[in-house]
Amino acid sequence: MKPVRYAILAAAALAATPSLAQGRLGLLPQGEYVCALPGVADGAAWNEVEGHGFSITGASSYTTDKGSGTYLLEGRRVTFTRGPLKGHKMMRVSSGLLQELDRDGKLGRLRCHRAGPVRD
Structure with a gap:
């Protein structure tokens, strides 16, 4: 095989690797985020x-109440990288709504929504 073909195959393999193709870096809207679980039909x-x-x-x-930290927003995936939420992952569902991701990358039940500006 010619060297050009190897380069094309290598580039295609890198582009198909999910961990390298997460998306653009971004920032979440500032504010207070409240987290909740879905209720039941006959209750809240x-x-x-x-x-x-x-x-x-x-x-x-x-x-948080336990301290501060940093996060990384890649595409729609939020990863808390330092502080009390370190390792926690969420998916940005809309501009003010996040949903937890489990270890397998599947959407969990916990949802956090932006409830308003940061309180002093």
Whole structure:
């Protein structure tokens, strides 16, 4: 095989690798995010989960009741990279709505929505 063919095959393999093709880097809208689980038919539509909320405070930064950290937004995938939520992954469903991702990359039940501006 000619060297050009090897280069084309290598480029195609890299482009098909999911971990390298996540998307553009971005930022989440600043504000308070409240996290909840879906409710039941004969009760509340949503059940807020205490201790899971966070605030997006600036460029790739967040805070919780337990401290602060950083996150990375690649395409629609949010990965908390430092701080109390380190390792937690979410999918950006819309501009103000995130949904948790489990270890297999499947959407979980927990959803976090932007509830308003950051409170002092």
